[in-house]
Amino acid sequence: VPAFNEEGNISELIERVHITLSSQYDYEILVVDDRSKDRTAELVKELEKKYSVRLMPKPQEIPQGKAECLLYGFSHAKYELIAMI
Numbered sequence: 001v002p003a004f005n006e007e008g009n010i011s012e013l014i015e016r017v018h019i020t021l022s023s024q025y026d027y028e029i030l031v032v033d034d035r036s037k038d039r040t041a042e043l044v045k046e047l048e049k050k051y052s053v054r055l056m057p058k059p060q061e062i063p064q065g066k067a068e069c070l071l072y073g074f075s076h077a078k079y080e081l082i083a084m085i
Contacts, residue, residue: 001013001029001030001031001032001073002032002066002069002070002073003032003033003034003036003040003044004033004034004035004036004040004064005036005037005038005040006036006038006040007038007040007043010040010043010044011043011047014031014044014047014053015051018051018052022052026079027052027079028052028053028054028078028079029051029053029054030054030056030073030076031044031053031055031056032057032058032069032070032072032073033055033056033057033058034058034064034065034066034068035058035060035064041055041057056072056073056076058072070084
């Protein structure tokens, strides 16, 4: 999940993905934070305690943007099957 200033949406998104996937799949949600200036990263760190989610801050050397977030997340995926939002 590419994320930039998603403080108002990220918790509900993670909960809904969990509800949808948890009964049928082993899954992990990778949230690639694109250097948000709000509480996105902080909220995801809290959600890691409850859901199968991992915060991945995008390194400074990788340009900002959705495509770069997706590629970075794909390269760190735990499972073979990948879905993107």
